[in-house]
Amino acid sequence: MDTPAPPAGPAGPAPEALERMLAAGRDGALLRMSLALAYHRRADPLTALTHLEKALAFDADFSAAHRLQGLVALELGNTAQAESAFAKGLEVAQRRGEMQLAKELTVRLRRVAKSRSGPHN
Secondary structure, eight states, X not given: OOOOOOOEXXXXXXXXXXXXXXXXXXXXXXXXHHHHHHHHHTTOHHHHHHHHHHHHHHOTTOHHXXXXXXXXXXXXXXXXXXXXXXXXXXHHHHHHTOHHHHHHHHHXXXXXXXXXXXXXX
């Protein structure tokens, strides 16, 4: 009894449509990630983070959720949380053979470390 996905707008499904799916009992990692992306696009990083945490509670090996969690944390100025999310995502990506994501997260971790060490390093 799969319900069709909500119609996607130019930037993906609206969070309201996804929230209706959640209210109907269709909770899971992918729905939570979709909600996080929708709220991130709406410039609501705190709600996006809440959904990312729930996505990762469903699937701790959801490397893309770790990546987005790190990006949102950076937007909020929380470099420690961003670094932690990127590091966990990197570990998962390497273990699962997601080499492109592993490369991206390696670069992001390097940039976070550089920003933490100051502008002169």
